[in-house]
Amino acid sequence: MVVDTKRIELAPGLSVRAIGQGTWHMGERAARKDDEVAALRLGLDLGLDLIDTAEMYGDGGAEQVVGEAIAGRRDQVTVVSKVYPHNATRRGTIAACERSLRRLGTDRIDVYLLHWRGSVPLAETVEAMEALVAAGKIRHYGVSNFDAGDMAEWVAAGGRAATNQVLYNLGRRGVEWDLLPWCRAQGVSVMAYSPIEQGDLAANRELHRLADELGVSAAMLALAWVLRQGNVAAIPKAVRPEHVRQNRAALDLEIEPAALAALDRLFPAPRGPEPLAMI
Numbered sequence: 001m002v003v004d005t006k007r008i009e010l011a012p013g014l015s016v017r018a019i020g021q022g023t024w025h026m027g028e029r030a031a032r033k034d035d036e037v038a039a040l041r042l043g044l045d046l047g048l049d050l051i052d053t054a055e056m057y058g059d060g061g062a063e064q065v066v067g068e069a070i071a072g073r074r075d076q077v078t079v080v081s082k083v084y085p086h087n088a089t090r091r092g093t094i095a096a097c098e099r100s101l102r103r104l105g106t107d108r109i110d111v112y113l114l115h116w117r118g119s120v121p122l123a124e125t126v127e128a129m130e131a132l133v134a135a136g137k138i139r140h141y142g143v144s145n146f147d148a149g150d151m152a153e154w155v156a157a158g159g160r161a162a163t164n165q166v167l168y169n170l171g172r173r174g175v176e177w178d179l180l181p182w183c184r185a186q187g188v189s190v191m192a193y194s195p196i197e198q199g200d201l202a203a204n205r206e207l208h209r210l211a212d213e214l215g216v217s218a219a220m221l222a223l224a225w226v227l228r229q230g231n232v233a234a235i236p237k238a239v240r241p242e243h244v245r246q247n248r249a250a251l252d253l254e255i256e257p258a259a260l261a262a263l264d265r266l267f268p269a270p271r272g273p274e275p276l277a278m279i
Contacts, residue, residue, distance in 0.1 A: 006018040006019075006227055006251050008189055008230065008231060008232070008233050009189060009231075010050065010078065010080075010111065010162065010163055010189050010191075010233060011110075011111055011139070011140035011142070011162030011163060011189070012140070012162070014078060014110065014111070014139070014140065014162075016049055016050040016078045016233065017047055017048055017049055017050060017233075017251065018227045018232070018233045018234065018251065019048060019050075019223060019227070019233065019234050019235075019236070019247055019248070019250060019251050020048060020049075020050030020051060020052055020078075020080075020191075020233055020234070020235040021039075021040055021043045021048050021050065021051045021052070021235065021236075021237070021238070021244075021247075022052050022193060022235040022236055022237035023036075023040075023051065023052060023053040023054075023057055023062040023065065023066060023237060024054075024057050024062070024193070024194075024237055025057070025058070025062075025237065026053075026057060026058060026061070026062040026065045026066075026237070026239075027057060027058030027059075027060070027061020027062035027063070027064055027065045028058045028061055028062075032239070033065060033068075035239050036065045036069075036239055037065055037068045037069045038241075039238055039239045039240070039241065039244050040065070040066065040069035040070075041069050042241055042244050042245075043238070043244050043247070043248070044069070044070075044073060044076060044077065046244065046245065046248040047248065048244075048247065048248060049076060049077055049078055050077075050078045050080065050233065050235065051066055051069070051070070051077055051078070051079055051080070052080040052081075052165070052191065052193075052235045053066050053079070053080070053081050053082075053104075054081055054082035054113075054115055055081065055082065055083060055084060055087070055096055055099065055100050056082065056084055056115060060099070060100075060103050063081060063100055063103035063104050064103045064104075066079065066104055067103055067104040067105035067106070068105075070104070070105075070106070071105060074106055078110045078111070079104060079106065079109055079110050079111075080109070080110065080111040080112075080113065080163075080165075080191070081100050081104070081109050081112060081113070082112070082113040082114070082115040082144055082165075083096045083097065083100075083112065083113070083114060083115060084096065084115055084118075085114065085115060085116055085117060085118025085119070085120065086118055086119075086120075088114055088118060088120045088124075088125040088128070089120050089124055089125075089128070090124050090125075090127055090128045090131075091128075092120075092128075093125060093128035093129065093132070094128055094131060094132060094137075097109065097112060097132055097137055097138065098137070101137065107136075107137075108136060108137060108138060108139060109137065109138045109139070110138070110139045110140065111138070111139065111140045111141065111142060111162050111163060112129065112132065112138040112140070112141045112142075113141065113142050113143055113144045113163070113165060114129075114141075114142075114143045114144065115144050115145070116144060116145035116146075116278070117143075117145070117146060117150055121157075122153060122154055122157040122159060123157040123158060125159075126154070126157050126158050126159040129141040129159070129160075130158075140160075140162035140163075141159075141160065141161075141162060142160070142161045142162040142163040142164060142165075142188075143159075143161055143163075143164050143165075144164065144165035144166070144191075144193075145165070145166060145167075145276065145278050146164050146166070146276075147175075147178075147179055147275075147276040148178045148179045148182045151164065151179070151182060151183070151186075151188070152182075155186075161186075161188045162188070162189070163188060163189040163190065163191050163233075164179070164183055164188055164189075164190055164191070165190075165191035165192075165193055165235075166179065166190060166191070166192065166193070166276065166277075167192075167193055167194055167276075167277045167278055167279055168190065168192035168193075168195065168226065168232070169192065169194060169195045169196065169197050169201060169222060169226060170197075170201055170207070170222055170225055170226075170263065170266075170267040171197055171200070171201060171267055172194075172197070172277045173267065173268075173269055173270055174270050174273075174274030174275070174276065174277055175190075175276070175277075176269055176270055177270045177272065177273050177274060178273055179276070180229070180232075183231070184229075184231055189231050189232070189233065190231060190232045190233070191232075191233050191234075191235055192226045192232055192233065192234045192235065193235055194279060195222060195223055195226045195234040195235070195236050196219050196222050196223065196236055197222075198279075201218060201219070201222045202217070202218045202219040202222070203218075204218060206266050207221065207222065207266065210259065210262055210263070210266070214259060216249075216253060217246055219236075219243070219246055219247075219250075220246055220247075220249060220250040220253055221250075221253070221255070221259075221263075223236060223247060223250035223253075224250045224251075224253040224254070224255055225255060225260075225263055227250075227251075228255060228260070
């Protein structure tokens, strides 16, 4: 069955396609830059208007790739980037954001995230994020790799959380026990990174068999599964044009109940709390 293209509210008043474009491992080799830029531009042409990056990726190289890809079409794109935990002090966060803005070639980041929790007090990072919002450098802010307890502490420190970006896919379902329900109850969107487990799910024989029966690719099925809850976006990385097109096509795939049940049998839901998975 084909359904209307899915969109989610990534942050208050900020609607995006539920499948975006990841950039982890981009910007690491100069020889690949043209292909990476072309892939992101193709994604934008296809309506994948969310691009996720970070100062960590390629030591800033991925942000430069994104900057080149969005040049001349900045208003068509929602840009998410992230600050290293060791940079997340009051002054360090602001300085890191300024560096990211220069690499991205833009005057604002739409959603700025703390990449994971470090030793800097959360209240100090929140103060910096609020200062960046007030200065117009970022529109929204949130976190990445935070479990439910971390999220509660972030809110207690005065933080707003536009979104929480976490590892989530068919084989990594631990967040369904407590984190996803917490985020849904609080109106916080979730960004699923590595939604195809860095390609491993696309190569899974049993998933391939089910996908073949449905007439789709395993990667498309894995992506569509991540989107089934309505408040979750997926940010797969793709450089090959055919993969970008498959990612876009996954937006139009609705998984029928029988197939969802089959996926649950192949990749069971958690039966209790699990430590937050990270890669």
